[in-house]
Amino acid sequence: MESNPAAPATKSRRAENAELTRQAILDAARALFTERGYFQTKVGDIASEARVSVAWVHAVGGGKSGLLRTLIEDGVTTQDNARAVDSIGSITDPEELIRFIVRATRERFSQWSELMRQVSAAATQDPGVRKTQEIAYEGLRGALHLTAGRLAELGALPDTMDVPHATDLLWLHLSNTAYFLRTDELGWSLDESETWLNETLGTALLSRPADPNRANTPR
Incomplete structure (x- = not known):
C-alpha cells in the first residue's frame, strides 16, 4: 500500500494552524485582561477578539483562569x-x-x-x-x-x-x-x-x- 506523501505536510500545517490559533487566543486574553481587568473580561469577549469560537477558547485554556495561568507559565519559561x-x-x-x-x-x-x-x-x-x-x-x-x-x-x-x-x-x-x-x-x-x-x-x-x-x- 502506497503511503500518502502529502500526509506529513498536512499534519504540519494543521499543527501550525493550531499553534497560531492558540497564540491568537492568548494574545486576545492578555490584551483584554490588561484593558478591562480579569473579572470584566468574559470568555465570549476573548473568542470575539481572537475570531474563534468559545469552544476553541475552552479547548486552549479551559476558561479564563486557565488562560491566565497559561499566559504566566509561558512568561516564566x-x-x-x-x-x-x-x-x-x-x-x-x-x-x-x-x-x-x-x-x-x-x-x-x-x-x-x-x-x-x-x-x-x-x-x-x-x-x-x-x-x-x-x-x-x-x-x-x-x-x-x-x-x-x-x-x-x-x-x-x-x-x-x-x-x-x-x-x-x-x-x-x-x-x-x-x-x-x-x-x-x-x-x-x-x-x-x-x-x-x-x-x-x-x-x-x-x-x-x-x-x-x-x-x-x-x-
Whole structure:
C-alpha cells in the first residue's frame, strides 16, 4: 500500500494552524485582561477578539483562569528567562551581577507590569488567580535565589549574610510589589529606579561598597 506523501505536510500545517490559533487566543486574553481587568473580561469577549469560537477558547485554556495561568507559565519559561539564568551562573564580577539582575527585572517589569497589575487586583478575590500569581512569584524568586547563591560563590556577600537573607533583600527591592511602589506610588521613572537599585543593592549585598563610577548597565 502506497503511503500518502502529502500526509506529513498536512499534519504540519494543521499543527501550525493550531499553534497560531492558540497564540491568537492568548494574545486576545492578555490584551483584554490588561484593558478591562480579569473579572470584566468574559470568555465570549476573548473568542470575539481572537475570531474563534468559545469552544476553541475552552479547548486552549479551559476558561479564563486557565488562560491566565497559561499566559504566566509561558512568561516564566521563555527563552529570555532561560538565557538570564545561564548568565547568572556565568558572571564573575559581583557588581556586574547586581547590575544584570536589576536590568533583567526592570525589563521583565516593563513587559508584564500591566497584566500583573490586574493579576494583583484579582488575586485578593479569586483563589485561582492567586495561585497563578504565585507561579510568577516563584519564577522570580527562583532567579533571585540563584543570584544570591552566585554572590555567595564569588565570596561577595558580607560575613554576616547568608543566601536566604540575600534572597530576601533582593526580593524586597526587585519584586513586582517593590516596582509598583516606586513607579505608581512614588512616581519614579524606571531609569531612576535602576540607578537607585544598583547603588542600594551594591551597598547592601557586597562585602565592599559598589563603585559609583562603574556603569549602571550590564556589560
